[in-house]
Amino acid sequence: MPGADPLLKTRTKGVGPVGQLPVSKEQLREAPSGDLFGLTQNAGMGWRASEIGxxxxxxxxxxxxxxxxxxxxxxxxxxxxxxxxxxxxxxxxxxxxxxxxxxxxxxxxxxxxxxxxxxxxxxxxxxxxxxxxxxxxxxxxxxxxxxxxxxxxxxxxxxxxxxxxxxxxxxxxxxxxxxxxxxxAEGGEDAGKVQTIGARFAQGAISYDYAVDMGCKACxxxxxxxxxxxxxxxxxxxxxxxxxxxxxxxxxxxxxxxxxxxxxxxxxxxxxxxxxxxxxxxxxxxxxxxxxxxxxxxxxxxxxxxxxxxxxxxxxxxxxxxxxxxxxxxxxxxxxxxxxxxxxxxxxxxxxxxxxxxxxxxxxxxxxxxxxxxxxxxxxxxxxxxxxxxxxxxxxxxxxxxxxxxxxxxxxxxxxxxxYAREKGYTSALVFPTGNIAPDGSVIKATSIDPTMVDQENCFHHEGKARVFASESAAIKAIKSKGKDAINKGDVIVLIGCGPTGTGMEETYQLTSALKHLSWGKHVPVLTDARFSGVSTGACIGHIGPEALAGGPIGKLRDGDRIEIHIDRNELTGSINFLGTDEGDPLSASDAADVLQKRETHSSVSPHPQLPDDTRLWAALQDVSGGTWNGCVYDVDKIIETLEAGKKAIAESREPQEDS
Known part of the structure; x- marks a missing residue:
């Protein structure tokens, strides 16, 4: 309850600003009331009356x-x-x-x-x-x-x-x-690396004392x-x-x-x-x-x-x-x-x-x-x-x-x-892999692949079995695990259902940063319909389209599926393909695509239960407007056109049908 003393000191009137509005008679006659009231507000906030105009x-x-x-x-x-x-x-x-x-x-x-x-x-x-x-x-x-x-x-x-x-x-x-x-910070880790102290501690890569010390001094x-x-x-x-x-x-x-x-x-x-x-x-x-x-x-x-x-x-x-x-x-x-x-x-x-x-x-x-x-x-x-x-x-x-x-x-x-760049072998950054997993495209920052994983032709090639996760929390739990559910060297983490419709196209930096700073992490690529932090490193391929919740092939992958990734950092080309389930008898990319097409989307894929309505609306509007490859924008004309078409279709469906 309020005390009496503050009320006893509370005023009900005040002295107004000193001065006059710097306006002419013509302005008083013709200016919008908002312009004039704006000047009044300028004076009311305490600006010098002679300068409020x-x-x-x-x-x-x-x-x-x-x-x-x-x-x-x-x-x-x-x-x-x-x-x-x-x-x-x-x-x-x-x-x-x-x-x-x-x-x-x-x-x-x-x-x-x-x-x-x-x-x-x-x-x-x-x-x-x-x-x-x-x-x-x-x-x-x-x-x-x-x-x-x-x-x-x-x-x-x-x-x-x-x-x-x-x-x-x-x-x-x-x-x-x-x-x-x-x-x-002198003696500290950078703000990217310090975000991995949890994963590194869980894997025994750093001590508790080191983790809490570094976590305090990144800035x-x-x-x-x-x-x-x-x-x-x-x-x-x-x-x-x-x-x-x-x-x-x-x-x-x-x-x-x-x-x-x-x-x-x-x-x-x-x-x-x-x-x-x-x-x-x-x-x-x-x-x-x-x-x-x-x-x-x-x-x-x-x-x-x-x-x-x-x-x-x-x-x-x-x-x-x-x-x-x-x-x-x-x-x-x-x-x-x-x-x-x-x-x-x-x-x-x-x-x-x-x-x-x-x-x-x-x-x-x-x-x-x-x-x-x-x-x-x-x-x-x-x-x-x-x-x-x-x-x-x-x-x-x-x-x-x-x-x-x-x-x-x-x-x-x-x-x-x-x-100098040619002498040191520095290559351009972005590659846009396609393939039967990403028919609409994807992106990888090829310069962030660990150089020890690239061959003499400046190519990254990896084939491994899929470890499929329908949430980032499940994937990071597996990365931190040391038991039977742990991620193993050579696996391919496939994170699905995390595009715009599933999570608002979340960033997945805790995955990529953890892999960077774990000794075996460079041997584990990541495929996802989500996106990455700008500081992410490794063979991480994101923006895979269509997203899983739009029926994209990435959402039809299963644990144990064979995945092949190829990135050419000289030609800036790449592919990500499902090769079937038999390591000894891989399918061609086209035959494997037919297998994926017949599969249902993974049963675990659904919008996150805590996805806000605000984000669901954003996802729908940007999807109508061209999706992620158009910048996740709101194309107002396309949105209105879609709504009008929907209204027309509803109206037509309600019209009485003539007997045949």
Whole structure:
């Protein structure tokens, strides 16, 4: 019950703001009431009356948690990726104000894929992206007089959502500020490896004391995305490659002076774009999409960007990349970055930044003639002009020297040219296997296969018996087991029913990360209709379509079935085939396909009983819109057309039938 003292100190009236609305008589007569009331609200929130009519600029961020002015927690955020970006919002807002603009700030925070791994929270991960993008676009439109939008975001779904929000606001000037990366912790494991302490302890690979010690010290700074080139880091790279972020902004270390300076420069860049009348649609063109795909390939980025780049293209009204486009790009673009998890040295993302980041990679791609150099960027200049500046800039020379000085790392071993890549045998990243298990396609990051599992022809070949699981929890239990149900060297884990309809297309990082850090794990491939974390490694093949719940062949596999996997990392081709049940008398791929066609879907396959209705709706809408290979988007025209066809069919079925 409330005490009396707080009530005795409670007011029922207050002194209103001092000043007058800066509007003319003509504005009073003709302006929408919302414009006028907006000014009243500006004054009511305490802004100086003489300035409440300035041009408004919106800062939309994914900031989460609540921090004390000294940086200590008052209420925790979900993850480090949104924990410090309120500081970027503050710097940007102060810059807008100092430049004569009126800053507004709104936030649509984001979940942590790492926190939800192996839990039902993962069922909301990918659907969140669509919902957040919708919310952000609604917030943008709900500030009717906004002159531009500054998006500030960091991580796996928050940054793609922000990119989608700007892509859908193409008539406005817009700039993205990537939230940067976390510093590695001295004496600690990286944020990817540390997620495997449970599996390693269960298998006796580490002690209890080691597990709890390492589990506490993975983050060398309180903010930023994880230190590996996963989905968060790759999204930052792609944002810069598209021209929506300033040069050398992706993978900037959170909290450091260069990170703070980025917020100020990005706010000024947005004001300059507005003055010049340059909008998002002027920057986000088909050439920008192509450049992003090329840079993605050169970095060896996360497979999740197949979903996000396609979704961004769709939202911007551009042509959506298809598998043939991705294959073409990866065949023409060598991998030029050594970053965790692609290796072999596994440099953390902050070292990639200090080695020159995106513009340094683009210098090599420019020399190869792969980029659209005339593409416009957030600087107001072309990509070619940006790269000409970067090549001779003090920022470039200082970053490279700082990396040598602090970490004793040669920048050319982090980011290198195509000749070095050929000499070291570094190949392009993505392969899209097909076969009787994946007639609609699948994807594997071929560079993440353990090099000891690849033959002299740079091919991975594996044949083994299927171990079929209809839930990730059952699969990880088998990985941790040491008994008769344990996974054995040479088995093929087949995880089914985990596509969009089953689990919201969950990530399965706890499986792939555990296998990476167990001595026998490199001998166990994974096939699934789910997806992977960007830091996943090994012979893991995901996005297999059709998904099991759509009648896909993967859902008809059984324990003991013979599976053959072939990945050619030179030709960037691959296949995954069911070969029957007899190891000594394998069937041809076509004959085995006939066997699968006659089988029923595995009896264990069904939507997860805790799949939220929100996610079920998302799964249905994205399926009508083209599914995972179209980016899991909402194609409104297709959805309406399908609904109208359904309504018509229902109406026709109710019409009285004439007697024959």
């Amino acid at each position: 300035r041009d408004p600029y919106l800062i939309i961020s994914t900031a989460g948690g609540l921090r004390h002015p000294d940086g200590s927690p008052i209420a925790l955020g979900y993850h480090t990726g949104h924990w410090e970006i309120d500081r970027l919002v503050k710097i940007a807002a102060e810059t807008f104000s100092a430049e004569g603009a009126l800053p507004f700030a709104a936030a649509c925070s984001d979940p942590c894929d790492g926190r939800s791994q192996g839990t039902t929270g993962m069922f909301d991960s990918l659907p969140y992206r669509n919902d957040a993008a919708t919310t952000m676009r609604r917030l943008i439109r709900s500030l009717p007089r906004r002159k531009g939008v500054l998006g500030i975001a960091t991580c796996d779904k928050g940054l793609p959502a922000t990119l989608l929000a700007l892509a859908g606001s193409g008539d406005l000037p817009g700039v993205i500020v990537p939230g940067g990366v976390t510093l590695p 060398g700074s309180p903010g930023g995305g994880c230190q590996f080139l996963g989905t968060a880091a790759t999204s930052q790279v792609v944002s810069e490659a598209m021209g929506l972020s300033l040069p050398h902004s992706a993978l900037c270390p959170s909290g450091e002076p260069v990170w703070k300076d980025l917020a100020k420069r990005s706010a000024i860049a947005l004001l300059r774009l507005s003055e010049a009348g340059i909008t998002v649609s002027d920057i986000l063109t088909q050439k920008a999409i192509d450049n992003a795909m090329i840079v993605h390939a050169a970095f060896g980025g996360s497979t999740n960007l197949l979903l996000h780049i396609s979704a961004i293209a769709h939202t911007a009204g551009l042509r959506t990349p298809v598998v043939e486009d991705w294959t073409r790009v990866n065949r023409s673009t060598p991998r030029l970055v050594d970053a965790l998890p692609n290796g072999p040295r596994n440099h953390p993302t902050v070292q990639v930044f200090m080695a020159g980041g995106v513009p340094e990679v683009m210098l090599h791609l420019r020399e190869m003639g792969l980029l659209h150099l005339d593409a416009l960027t957030s600087t107001g200049q072309s990509l070619g002009e940006n790269l000409a500046w970067w090549e001779k800039s003090d920022a470039r020379s200082q970053a490279l020297e700082r990396l040598r000085e602090l970490d004793k790392v040669d920048p050319e071993e982090v980011i290198f040219g195509p000749a």
